[in-house]
Amino acid sequence: MNPVYQKLEMCYQSIRERIPYKPEVALVLGSGLGAFADGLVQDAVIEYNEIKGFPVSTVYGHKGRFVFAHVGDVPVVIMQGRVHYYEGYSITDVVLPIRLMWQMGAKKLFLTNASGGINGRFQAGDFMLITDHISCFAPNPLIGQNIDELGPRFPDMSKVYAPSLNRCIRAEAGRLGISLEEGIYVQLTGPSYETPAEIRMLKALGADAVGMSTVCEAIAGNHMGMQVCGISCITNLAAGISQNPLSHSEVKETADRVAPMFQRLVYASIQAMGR
Ligand code: HPA
Numbered sequence: 001m002n003p004v005y006q007k008l009e010m011c012y013q014s015i016r017e018r019i020p021y022k023p024e025v026a027l028v029l030g031s032g033l034g035a036f037a038d039g040l041v042q043d044a045v046i047e048y049n050e051i052k053g054f055p056v057s058t059v060y061g062h063k064g065r066f067v068f069a070h071v072g073d074v075p076v077v078i079m080q081g082r083v084h085y086y087e088g089y090s091i092t093d094v095v096l097p098i099r100l101m102w103q104m105g106a107k108k109l110f111l112t113n114a115s116g117g118i119n120g121r122f123q124a125g126d127f128m129l130i131t132d133h134i135s136c137f138a139p140n141p142l143i144g145q146n147i148d149e150l151g152p153r154f155p156d157m158s159k160v161y162a163p164s165l166n167r168c169i170r171a172e173a174g175r176l177g178i179s180l181e182e183g184i185y186v187q188l189t190g191p192s193y194e195t196p197a198e199i200r201m202l203k204a205l206g207a208d209a210v211g212m213s214t215v216c217e218a219i220a221g222n223h224m225g226m227q228v229c230g231i232s233c234i235t236n237l238a239a240g241i242s243q244n245p246l247s248h249s250e251v252k253e254t255a256d257r258v259a260p261m262f263q264r265l266v267y268a269s270i271q272a273m274g275r
Pocket of ligand 1: 210211212
């Protein structure tokens with residue numbers, strides 16, 4: 001068996017009896033946004049370090065666990081803390097949790113992240129609906145022998161972010177009076193932030209926001225036929241657009257500041273996706 005698939009199966013087998021129900025939506029919480037899961041009635045929790053073979057996150061402030069909870073009537077599995085490529089894991093390990101949530105039964109994938117704003121209209125604290133992405137600066141998670149059980153060798157990526165889910169998010173933002181930007185997200189590997197020259201390049205390529213996650217997860221989700229959507233919290237202006245040096249504490253501060261509004265939007269959007 002393909003070793004990547006073998007590892008996924010090992011993880012799944014080690015927790016399958018603890019999965020309380022088939023989740024409909026898989027939600028990934030980005031840096032500083034993890035508190036969403038704390039505000040819900042939790043039906044079950046599985047710590048990443050209890051899963052045999054699972055890549056365990058090391059970044060300060062990132063929790064590492066799956067939380068099972070209902071958002072309204074919708075059963076959801078939530079990743080409170082994700083795995084980043086810059087931590088030193090292989091890119092297939094980075095997307096393993098996404099594949100695991102698909103194995104649990106989730107067919108919709110809701111990605112969130114903190115990012116730097118490239119688009120000149122954006123301000124720190126804005127939310128951006130991800131309408132498309134640029135993946136070519138981080139390794140593709142589908143490299144290697146294709147896992148036919150998951151999806152095809154050459155998956156189409158012309159509509160990664162599902163228009164039907166985007167419509168739910170837009171409608172709920174409008175209803176809640178939360179302003180929602182839209183744009184293209186680019187993933188770099190990190191962990192260093194970008195230089196101003198890199199940001200000018202990314203802008204010329206058409207990117208609106210930059211970060212260190214999400215795209216590889218969206219690719220893995222799309223490969224398996226999941227409906228994918230994503231919201232980026234613009235926590236800072238990207239290097240060179242802001243005159244200040246970038247820092248993780250600024251990212252966290254902004255994410256904390258807008259977290260209540262972010263949580264309302266995510267909650268309402270998931271409820272709408274279940275209707
Ligand atoms: N660049 C990359 N990743 C980020 C940023 C940024 O400016 N802000 C939050 N995550």
